Each structure stands twice: as C-alpha cells, then as structure tokens.
Amino acid sequence: MNQVWRIAVKVAASVAVILAAASVTFFAQLAVPGDRATALMNLQTGQEKLWTAEELAPLNERFGFDDPILVQYLHYLTGLFQGDLGTSYTQKRPVADVIGGQLPPSLILTVAALAVAWLLALGMTLLTVKRGRFLSGLGSAWEALTASLPHYWVGVVLLVVFAVQLRMFPIIGGTSAWGSVLPVLTLAIPLAGFLGQVTRDEFVQVLRQPFVTTARSRGMSDLGVRLRHVLRHAVLPAITLSGWALGALVSGAVITENIFGRPGIGQVLVTAVNTRDLPTVSGIVLVVAAIYVVANLLVDLAYAVVDPRLAGAR
Structure with missing residues (x-):
C-alpha cells in the first residue's frame, strides 16, 4: 500500500x-x-x-x-x-x-548527448580519481573547465575547427550519424563536466569506505573494485540530476539545432517567436515541461535498478 x-x-x-x-x-x-x-x-x-x-x-x-x-x-x-x-x-x-513532426530529431539528439555525457564523465572519473596527483588534477581541471562552457560557444568552436577548417563533418543540416557527432558533443561536453564533478566527489568518499578495503583484501583488482563496488554508489547523486539534465539538454538543443541547421523543435521555436506564433511557443513550453516530468520518473526507476534498497526510500 x-x-x-x-x-x-x-x-x-x-x-x-x-x-x-x-x-x-x-x-x-x-x-x-x-x-x-x-x-x-x-x-x-x-x-x-x-x-x-x-x-x-x-x-x-x-x-x-x-x-x-x-x-x-x-x-x-x-x-x-x-x-x-x-x-x-x-x-x-x-x-x-x-x-x-520535429520532436523526434530533438529527442534523439538529447538522449544521445546524455549518453555521451555519461560516458565521458565516467571515463574521466575512472581514469583519474586516485591515480596520482597529476591525473587527479588533470581530471578535476577538465571537469571544471567544460562544466563552465556555454553550449553556443562549444558549438561554434567545434563547427569552425572540425567542419570549416578540417572539413571532417558537414557544416549544416547533417542528420546522419556522422553529421550528428558535433551537435551531440556540443550538448554533451558541458554536461559531462558537471556530472564528472558530482561523481568525482562521491567517488573519493566511497573509496574510503570499509567495504572497499574488504574487497581489495580478497584479491579483487583495482579496476574490479572501482567498477563493481565503487561506481554503483558514486553515480547515485549524478543520476538524481539526470532528469534535470535531460530537460536542460532539450533547452540547449534549441541553440544547437540553430547553430548546425538541424531539424527539430529548436528551429520551430525560433520561427514561432519571430512570427509571434504564441500557440506554438506555449505548446513547445508544455512539451519541454512534460519531458522534465517523464525524465524525473525515469530517474526513480534508475535508482531502483542501481540500488533496489533505494526504491522504497524515494
């Protein structure tokens, strides 16, 4: 009950x-x-x-x-x-x-960016936390720097360097997997820094817990301890923020889609604002609010998967 x-x-x-x-x-x-x-x-x-x-x-x-x-x-x-x-x-x-008609491309972009942000954050955490002063400092500096970068700045830099100068990616309108790399990174890099900061602090605290010492005394490798015991506890605070992050990414997609000329609600919103199409503007606001709500419900489910004991506490 x-x-x-x-x-x-x-x-x-x-x-x-x-x-x-x-x-x-x-x-x-x-x-x-x-x-x-x-x-x-x-x-x-x-x-x-x-x-x-x-x-x-x-x-x-x-x-x-x-x-x-x-x-x-x-x-x-x-x-x-x-x-x-x-x-x-x-x-x-x-x-x-x-x-x-324009929501699916935006959702695909934001979900992909959230996944990449998590991969970058966890990778940097696993590789640098408690790996010596240099690597730890490098990881902390990278997270602090990227977390402070605005999406529009990241997008413009990536566009100029990799699309205009190096010509590795399409400049505008790329909707293929290859053409989506720069837009995804534009959204993922700042979020990865933020998630990394939260995960790093918790990771350090968990490494000091007695059960970690016990696991190592049983002959488990350092990587095994980090992946099996430490990581599942260290990511919990960041998982809490993932619901908020997904909603924030949808908002950031408005800027990113316009920088890269991608289809999505970003283009629709800018056009609606410029033409004072108020029903469309309010409709997009409601859709974003609904995404926030659904994302936070998914966070509750993620908590139950990571640690079932938390399911009843939330």
Whole structure:
C-alpha cells in the first residue's frame, strides 16, 4: 500500500507540474503587449495597420479572444486534456502536428548527448580519481573547465575547427550519424563536466569506505573494485540530476539545432517567436515541461535498478 501511495503522489505531482506550466503559458500569452487579433491579422495579411472591429470580429470569434479570461482558460485546459495544443497562427494547422513532426530529431539528439555525457564523465572519473596527483588534477581541471562552457560557444568552436577548417563533418543540416557527432558533443561536453564533478566527489568518499578495503583484501583488482563496488554508489547523486539534465539538454538543443541547421523543435521555436506564433511557443513550453516530468520518473526507476534498497526510500 505504501508503494502504491508513493506512486499516486508522484503521478499527482507530475500532473500538478503540467497544469502549472499550462497556466503560466496561458497567462503569459495574455501578458504579451498588443492585441492578439490584430497581431494575427497583421501576420496573415502581411500588413500592419489599424484594423476595424468589424475586420477583427471573425478572428475574435474563431479563437474566442473576446470571451472572459476564465472561459478562455477553461477552454484551454479542456483542449489540453483532449490533446489539443491549439492551432498554429502561421501554419494554420494543429500545434501538436507542428511539434510532433520535429520532436523526434530533438529527442534523439538529447538522449544521445546524455549518453555521451555519461560516458565521458565516467571515463574521466575512472581514469583519474586516485591515480596520482597529476591525473587527479588533470581530471578535476577538465571537469571544471567544460562544466563552465556555454553550449553556443562549444558549438561554434567545434563547427569552425572540425567542419570549416578540417572539413571532417558537414557544416549544416547533417542528420546522419556522422553529421550528428558535433551537435551531440556540443550538448554533451558541458554536461559531462558537471556530472564528472558530482561523481568525482562521491567517488573519493566511497573509496574510503570499509567495504572497499574488504574487497581489495580478497584479491579483487583495482579496476574490479572501482567498477563493481565503487561506481554503483558514486553515480547515485549524478543520476538524481539526470532528469534535470535531460530537460536542460532539450533547452540547449534549441541553440544547437540553430547553430548546425538541424531539424527539430529548436528551429520551430525560433520561427514561432519571430512570427509571434504564441500557440506554438506555449505548446513547445508544455512539451519541454512534460519531458522534465517523464525524465524525473525515469530517474526513480534508475535508482531502483542501481540500488533496489533505494526504491522504497524515494
């Protein structure tokens, strides 16, 4: 019963986060300066002028702009529960279709970046922690440096060096596995430094535990001790941050996709912001919020896999 209750609480909290994000995006649309019907008419006609009430009436009626705010809000929430994110002002089709066609490339990019970030972080930790002053210092310096790098800077440097100068990768628009290397590294390198810092601190603490000494006294190799006993405990704090990291990577993908000219929600978001396509912007915000929620639920499952004893504690 306790486990069922915990699951129910997590589901309720997840729904609350989505509702909060939906509410914020709805009222943020109302806070945008200017009349929505006027902005939409300007966009559809390509003209900017003072429209009469009669000219704006069809748009106000179609989108319910003249309805009371509470009625608009309830209609918005009802649509969300039915899977309706609204209609794109620019593309004149459901926002769900606009986002749905571009979301898979972004998710593939972010998941690949998260996996590469973990590989880089764990590799640096295993190779440098307690391996002598030079290697330990080198690992710590690498993590501190990379964790402080902004995605746009990493992306531009990788693009100039490896695509423009060395011509090893396509400059823009590469969606193949080879063409995805630079975008993945752009997202993965800063995150790897951050995960490495968290894992390194815990790794050092675990190496001092009595069970590590016991394992070594039984003849287990240093690598075996690190992989079998130390690593599974040292990664737990970083796993906690992986849910947040995945959501952050989706946000970083907006910049990365525009740097490398890749398809994805990044391109859609920039276009929507430039054209004031508010339903599309709010739809992307909700999708990112949902990814955060799902990612954190997956973190709970990861905890149970790494150490089943923690499943009941979370």
